[in-house]
Amino acid sequence: MPRLALLRCDAAATGGVGHLVRCLAVAEAARAAGWDVGLVGSVDVPLARALVTGAGLPVLADGAEPLEETARRTGARVLHVDHYTAVTPPLPRGGPGEAGYLLSSVQDGRWGRRDADVVLDASPTGHVTASVVDARVRLTGPRQALVRAGVRARLGTRGPTGQVLVVAGGTDAAGILPALAAVATAAVGGSADGLPYEVVVVDPAAAVGGRARHPGAVSRPPGPDLLDQAARSALVVTAAGTTTSELAVMGVPMAVVQAVDNQAETYRDLVASGAALPLGTAAGLLRDRDRLAADLREVLADAGRLAGLAAAAAARVDGAGAARLVAAWDAVWTGRTADGDRGWWVARAAPGDSDLLLAWRNDAQTRAQSITTDPVSPSAHAAWFSGVLADPGRHLLLVGSGAQRVGTVRFDRLGAGAWEVSLTLAPESRGRGLSGTVLSCGEEHLLAHGGGGDRLVARVREGNAASLALFGRAGYRPADARTSAALGGDHPGLRVVVKALA
Known part of the structure; x- marks a missing residue:
């Protein structure tokens, strides 16, 4: 075949x-x-x-x-x-x-x-x-x-870096190129003596004979030589899309803007890891031009910072x-695939999971941090478990990694607009920093399959510092007085936290 x-x-x-x-x-x-x-x-x-x-x-x-x-x-x-x-x-x-x-x-x-x-x-x-x-x-x-072989081949082969390259993809679909070019030219020409760089703008309008007006810059049409242009650049100013992975592998420093919504995660990660200078969102480029140009100018004048940006970016991507x-x-x-290839997964609980979940629920440490601390009898658990599986307003999810079942997340509908969330970690999974991933996997499943709702609510024992910290890191905030009272948060032993379901 x-x-x-x-x-x-x-x-x-x-x-x-x-x-x-x-x-x-x-x-x-x-x-x-x-x-x-x-x-x-x-x-x-x-x-x-x-x-x-x-x-x-x-x-x-x-x-x-x-x-x-x-x-x-x-x-x-x-x-x-x-x-x-x-x-x-x-x-x-x-x-x-x-x-x-x-x-x-x-x-x-x-x-x-x-x-x-x-x-x-x-x-x-x-x-x-x-x-x-x-x-x-x-x-x-x-x-x-996913990085092309030609990109990997350029690692360690950078030549003279006498330019700042401005690129917004092969088409500038978000229309941000003029604003990006304005920031870059203001940075290079904004000091008393100017910086020793030429600003080169990769402009699709130049490819069709248009007159893209970028004062203080040279315009070139996008073409297959883009990698060579990047390799000759001290820094590339770009959107936080596919280009950033290629620049990272080549070892080229970058300044990035979030041009569209689907770049938000990559933008935040690049900035948080020190792999790129942040330029904010497309909407703020012209409004904040002078401040952004000053930030860019400061980086361009500091060889150590440029090298640091490139090293942090290279640590994220291996090109394979x-x-x-x-x-x-x-x-x-x-x-030849096995459970170990599955990565993280989420599955609805099934009847055969009942005994395992009862053992997790009755673990001494789990009970100590639960709202109800008494052990659950097998008969009571069986009745509760079958009821949960039959109720369309409840989602009981197993979350695992590879062949290991790591924990459960349960969502119970609270009217039309909210879900209450509960989380249990397998005893053998504690202390490994996995609870945040388990919670996030459950939230993703609810978003994909939950059938509506705009917020998540959790009730946590006042003394359960680990759970309060977990929900705080996940974006949950203290509930208002009305929500808190309705869910028992006025009880001295409970705190109620809320998160928008987006």
Whole structure:
């Protein structure tokens, strides 16, 4: 049987070329592992067409027909999807051999989330957001970023760095380029003597003969030489998208802006880890131009800070995500995947889980921190457990990692607008810093499957400092007096905390 992998993505003016760039990284890794590859999708941006041509990647279909039909027609064994809309068939329940193909999917947090045989989520919270999809293999976290081989080859080969590069993707879909250029030119020319850098703006308007007006800067059209331009740059000013992973691997310092909502997690993580200078959101670029330019000027004048930004970014990404993804395809096809490949997962409790959950509930330390501290009898637990499973207003979830069941999260509906949350950690999982992940996985499941509600409520014993700290880190805040009284928070031994469900 031919080893053909179809890569489904689009590259359009409204969505940019980031999805395509990631697919090119997958195509390189797949070819290196002996796969034939073909692209399925619309490629109507000049830069995208040049990248596809340069990669020698055949476009086998435009994506108009259902993807499973394209797979059937071409005999593909892998369907790899990097797309935010529902362009795929359901997950093949019988396994790839019976379905004829394996389904591979890239998601970015909550964007593009779908059940698949192999799921990759390189967002900072990918281990949590990928937990609610059904997958045989999950590859999660920034380390898994899909980076092209040409990017990795440039590591350690940077030449003279006499420019500041400004880039907002291959299309500037968010329209932030003029504001980014204004900040960069103000930074370079804003000191008494100026800084010894040329500002180069990668402008899609220049590619079609337009006159992009960026005073104090040189405009160039986007093209396949973008990596060379980045390697010659002291710093790149960019949006917090796909480009940041490539810059990190190349060792190029960056200043980033959150251009669109799906970049929020990456932006926060880059800034928090010291891997990029923060420029805020797109809306604030012009409003805060002078302050941002001063921050940028200070960094450009400090070689040590530039080096620190590059080192922190490089620590997040290793450039091997595409190779691991393709290796997972082969592992699934040959039946070599195991529970350890599943990463974090969430599943509804089933009748067979009753005894385990009773043992967790009656553990002495668990009881000591519970609202009700008495042991629960097996008969009382059995009646309660069957009632919970039958009640559509309650979600009792098991959360695990690999083959280990780590804890439970339970959500009980409180009217139309709220859910009460309760959490139990397996005794053997305590002391490992896992409770926050268990809670976050449960919240993700509720968001995906809960059926409405706008807030979460938790009741915690006053003396349970660990639980109060846990909920505080997760974004829960003290409830108002009315909510607190309604849920028993006026009891001297209880505190009520609330979080918006977003």
